[in-house]
Amino acid sequence: MRGRIALGLTVLVLALLPLVPIGIPVVFTGDFTTPGTLQVLASALVLAAVAMSYDVVFGYTGLLSFGHALPFALGAYGTNLLMIHVGLDYPIAIGVMLLGHGVLAVLVGSLALRTAGVAFAMVTLAFAEAFALLVLSDPLRILGGEEGLPIASERVPDLFRGVVNTQNIYWLALALAVFTFLVAHRVVSSRAGRVFEAIRENEKRVEMMGLRPSPFKLAAFTISSTLAALAGSVYLLVVRGANAGITTPDFTLAILVMVVLGGAGKLWGAAIGGFVYGILTLRLSAVATSDAIDALPGWLSGPLSEPLFVLGVLFILLVLFAPGGLSSLRLRLRGA
Amino acid sequence: MSSFVLYTVTGLGLAGLYFLLASGLSLIFGLMSVLNLAHGAFFAAGGYAAWWVMDSFDTVPAEPRFLLAVVAAGAVGAVAGALVERGLIRRLYGSHVRQILLTIGLGMAAVALMGGWFTYNPRLMDQPAWFGATTQLVGANIPNSRLLILAVAIVMLVALMAFLRGTRHGLIIRAGVENPSMARALGVDVARSFTIVFALGGLLAGIGGALGAVYFNGISPSLGTTQLIFAFIVVVIGGLGSVPGTAVAAVLVALTQIYVNNYVATGLGSIAVVVLLAVVLLVRPQGLLGKVQP
Numbered sequence: 001m002r003g004r005i006a007l008g009l010t011v012l013v014l015a016l017l018p019l020v021p022i023g024i025p026v027v028f029t030g031d032f033t034t035p036g037t038l039q040v041l042a043s044a045l046v047l048a049a050v051a052m053s054y055d056v057v058f059g060y061t062g063l064l065s066f067g068h069a070l071p072f073a074l075g076a077y078g079t080n081l082l083m084i085h086v087g088l089d090y091p092i093a094i095g096v097m098l099l100g101h102g103v104l105a106v107l108v109g110s111l112a113l114r115t116a117g118v119a120f121a122m123v124t125l126a127f128a129e130a131f132a133l134l135v136l137s138d139p140l141r142i143l144g145g146e147e148g149l150p151i152a153s154e155r156v157p158d159l160f161r162g163v164v165n166t167q168n169i170y171w172l173a174l175a176l177a178v179f180t181f182l183v184a185h186r187v188v189s190s191r192a193g194r195v196f197e198a199i200r201e202n203e204k205r206v207e208m209m210g211l212r213p214s215p216f217k218l219a220a221f222t223i224s225s226t227l228a229a230l231a232g233s234v235y236l237l238v239v240r241g242a243n244a245g246i247t248t249p250d251f252t253l254a255i256l257v258m259v260v261l262g263g264a265g266k267l268w269g270a271a272i273g274g275f276v277y278g279i280l281t282l283r284l285s286a287v288a289t290s291d292a293i294d295a296l297p298g299w300l301s302g303p304l305s306e307p308l309f310v311l312g313v314l315f316i317l318l319v320l321f322a323p324g325g326l327s328s329l330r331l332r333l334r335g336a
Numbered sequence: 337m338s339s340f341v342l343y344t345v346t347g348l349g350l351a352g353l354y355f356l357l358a359s360g361l362s363l364i365f366g367l368m369s370v371l372n373l374a375h376g377a378f379f380a381a382g383g384y385a386a387w388w389v390m391d392s393f394d395t396v397p398a399e400p401r402f403l404l405a406v407v408a409a410g411a412v413g414a415v416a417g418a419l420v421e422r423g424l425i426r427r428l429y430g431s432h433v434r435q436i437l438l439t440i441g442l443g444m445a446a447v448a449l450m451g452g453w454f455t456y457n458p459r460l461m462d463q464p465a466w467f468g469a470t471t472q473l474v475g476a477n478i479p480n481s482r483l484l485i486l487a488v489a490i491v492m493l494v495a496l497m498a499f500l501r502g503t504r505h506g507l508i509i510r511a512g513v514e515n516p517s518m519a520r521a522l523g524v525d526v527a528r529s530f531t532i533v534f535a536l537g538g539l540l541a542g543i544g545g546a547l548g549a550v551y552f553n554g555i556s557p558s559l560g561t562t563q564l565i566f567a568f569i570v571v572v573i574g575g576l577g578s579v580p581g582t583a584v585a586a587v588l589v590a591l592t593q594i595y596v597n598n599y600v601a602t603g604l605g606s607i608a609v610v611v612l613l614a615v616v617l618l619v620r621p622q623g624l625l626g627k628v629q630p
Binding site: 129313 | 436
């Protein structure tokens with residue numbers, strides 16, 4: 001019950017945010033009503049959604065997938081390609097993409113799940129890398145290569161078109177995050193979700209008790225991928241295109257970092273991790289180039305103005321001293 | 337024919353780089369089950385060390401200076417490897433996922449650190465003039481640098497095999513890779529070898545970085561990370577923990593990549609490598625010369 005109230009309050013605050021003409025200086029350039037700030041917040045919300053989707057397969061089922069960028073990128077590229085080349089409208093393109101992606105996820109999943117542990121990580125990495133390389137080399141000249149693939153704006157409903165409607169896009173991103181949370185929560189607290197956690201803890205034991213782990217693992221993989229693909233299709237709208245950056249192994253590692261940052265195996269932990277990571281990567285460089293850091297000697301100010309350096313160090317400290325992530329810090333404080 | 341020879345030697349040069357990066361990775365994984373995602377940073381650090389030596393001692397003639405650069409690159413890699421194992425990895429034994437996560441954070445921070453120091457633009461490295469010249473080989477003009485990379489890689493392969501087969505430390509490492517719990521049960525302190533293996537992996541990757549700066553005509557912070565993906569593929573295809581397997585797989589992967597890029601279509605080479613990995617994993621999940629399934 002308390003969880004529901006907390007969730008409701010968070011969503012309410014986030015939903016009202018675009019109407020409040022106050023801002024956080026240094027972190028954001030303008031107050032919460034400006035499109036620039038709302039776009040940063042919207043991408044952070046999408047990242048929160050993708051982090052929650054990854055938490056289903058990694059945090060709950062214990063499958064170390066190194067290819068979670070793949071469904072996300074497929075969602076963005078697939079939806080965009082369907083709009084550009086088939087001429088479908090945005091909502092229909094999403095639906096068709098999800099169907100196609102579902103078939104693909106089951107195929108890739110059943111192949112990759114023939115292996116386990118580190119080999120599973122490698123195979124998923126290889127599949128994702130194959131798509132990343134495909135986008136970069138772009139043999140059919142339809143994926144846009146390194147430049148990315150700008151969104152087919154004419155297929156997007158008026159409600160979400162252009163900078164004027166950033167507010168609506170922000171609300172869509174919020175709706176995505178809430179939807180992802182609800183679905184993922186429903187999944188992990190179902191009876192199948194208990195089996196997911198049992199597989200994470202001890203797969204052999206699950207077998208001993210008479211259950212076949214593989215269909216459950218495939219289900220976790222497919223559900224998690226599908227949620228990521230959906231997040232990808234919203235991301236397409238938020239950043240107005242599909243860019244090659246989201247196909248790379250670096251992006252997969254970033255998702256992993258988000259989940260661990262927040263706390264693996266807790267949905268709201270992953271959500272916070274994704275949200276914080278999104279804001280940090282997008283805005284940390286602006287904060288870090290502020291006067292206070294510029295005054296430091298060059299060998300120190302150089303790395304400190306790199307968001308990934310700060311994030312990497314923060315991440316190492318968390319792994320060493322608070323393996324439960326940010327969400328465990330609160331419990332620790334309370335316990336102390 | 338002459339172009340085929342050129343592609344083959346170029347491919348073997350690339351195989352040399354993959355081997356230097358992958359052999360350390362494979363040993364580290366074989367012995368301690370740590371998937372070191374910061375290994376690419378050792379490679380880049382070695383590259384920058386070599387670049388720095390070539391850049392700052394320009395009074396020394398280029399050939400001995402390059403030798404010095406390779407030594408410095410290896411030393412930087414070895415020290416980085418030992419420090420990472422002693423200072424960070426050691427705290428997390430018994431928890432593989434946390435170790436992997438730690439190396440992810442480390443790789444991220446190290447690449448950004450080098451980016452902050454040296455910028456993300458590639459630094460061009462001074463090279464002895466002799467590197468750019470070509471040698472006539474079976475009717476093809478082969479750039480000397482390719483032959484040099486290949487030669488260094490072969491020397492390192494032989495030295496590594498000699499170390500593993502001929503010394504006491506090597507024996508302990510081999511026993512540890514073969515069966516860690518049995519080695520421990522027989523009273524062998526496997527953990528003491530961990531630092532050595534990490535330093536060894538760093539040394540090989542550092543030297544790889546110096547040669548990579550020659551092969552790719554410069555060094556950038558993310559160069560190691562890009563190569564790391566292929567090194568992983570090499571490790572898995574070769575079989576985790578097997579040095580000869582890594583060497584065979586490095587040649588296989590590099591030649592596949594170069595041939596497909598040049599004979600089929602540019603850019604498809606890397607995809608062919610990924611397909612190769614998928615096929616090997618499905619047919620022989622333990623890799624070509626690996627003994628146990630990871």
